[in-house]
Amino acid sequence: MKNLARIKRISLIILFCMLVGVFTFISINKYNEVQALSKYGSRGSEVTKIQQKLKRWGYYTGSADGIYGSKTVAAVKKFQQKNGLKVDGIAGTKTLAAMGITSSSGSSSGNSGNSNDVNLLSRIVYAEARGEPYSGQVAVAAVVLNRVSSSLFPNTVAGVIYQSGAFDAVSDGQINMSPDSTARKAAQDAVNGWDPTYGCIYYFNPATATSKWIWSRPQVVTIGKHIFCR
Numbered sequence: 392m393k394n395l396a397r398i399k400r401i402s403l404i405i406l407f408c409m410l411v412g413v414f415t416f417i418s419i420n421k422y423n424e425v426q427a428l429s430k431y432g433s434r435g436s437e438v439t440k441i442q443q444k445l446k447r448w449g450y451y452t453g454s455a456d457g458i459y460g461s462k463t464v465a466a467v468k469k470f471q472q473k474n475g476l477k478v479d480g481i482a483g484t485k486t487l488a489a490m491g492i493t494s495s496s497g498s499s500s501g502n503s504g505n506s507n508d509v510n511l512l513s514r515i516v517y518a519e520a521r522g523e524p525y526s527g528q529v530a531v532a533a534v535v536l537n538r539v540s541s542s543l544f545p546n547t548v549a550g551v552i553y554q555s556g557a558f559d560a561v562s563d564g565q566i567n568m569s570p571d572s573t574a575r576k577a578a579q580d581a582v583n584g585w586d587p588t589y590g591c592i593y594y595f596n597p598a599t600a601t602s603k604w605i606w607s608r609p610q611v612v613t614i615g616k617h618i619f620c621r
Contacts, residue, residue: 428481428482428483428484428487429441429459429481429482429487430459430464430480430481430482431459431460431461431463431464431480431481432459433459434457434458434459435457436457437482437487437492438457438458438459438463439455439456439457440490440492441459441463441467441482441487441490441492442454442455442456442457442463442466443455444490444492444583445463445466445467445470445490447580447585448470448580448584448585448587449526449587450466450467450469450470450473451463451466453466459482464480465480467480467481467482467486468480470486470489470490470584471486473586473589476489489583489584490583490584507549508547508548508549508582509575509578509579509582510570510575510578511548511549511552512532512535512536512548512578512581512582513570513574513575513577513578514566514567514568514569514570514574515531515532515535515552515558515560515561515566516528516529516531516532516570516574516577516578517568517569517570517571517574518558518560518561518565518566518568519531519558519559519560519565520574520577520615520617521571521574523614523615523616523617524614524615525573525577526587526614527587527614527615527616527617528573528574528577529577529580529581529585529586529587530586530587530588530591530594530612530614530617530619531577531594531617532577532578532580532581532582533581533585533586533587533588533591534588534591534592534593534594534619535548535551535552535581536548536581536582536586537586537588537590537591537592538551538592539551541592543592544592552566587612587614587619588611588612588614588619589611589612590611590621591611591612591619591620591621592621593605593608593619593620593621594617594618594619594620595617595618595620596616596617596618597616597618598616605620608620608621609621
């Protein structure tokens, strides 16, 4: 009887150890999952960065408190839908990359865009839209990037900007002016995914436009002195 009781105790101890091991394994995996991406219920500096970006771009109206609540989920979904990402409200790897957010252990240049492209975008923004509202400056850069993605235009930033007759600022030499910090910031925001034009590939100033054709394009939004269209 004593041996049987001892065997039962040993069996219970072994079972308990196995359960502890399984629970620990699940807990570690769950912890790693939370660290790998931000989602509803997450907290921390990464969430704050997400909120700050979305607030700057007009997707989020709450406070950047570092708490991934329902408002943050809704804002992330809007951003994902606008940028062709899986709409799940979770800031996973692709969504974070589109926002220009990298992990602290990763390279800060992971999604910052080619430096030559950003510099060239900054110059076209400054030449074409200095004096415009900040969102209007981002919009000009977004149009360039939308053209790069379109089969109707060259597939590089330089190709789009220097396409014959595409931009007056290239024709008159203003493209060679040195951009200010605002233009650089606007270019980077566009590279990081902010598109105030909602996918437009054209824009014009109705006060100075001489082309009748441009007026035939579907107009989407007016920002400052520019009308953006598809």
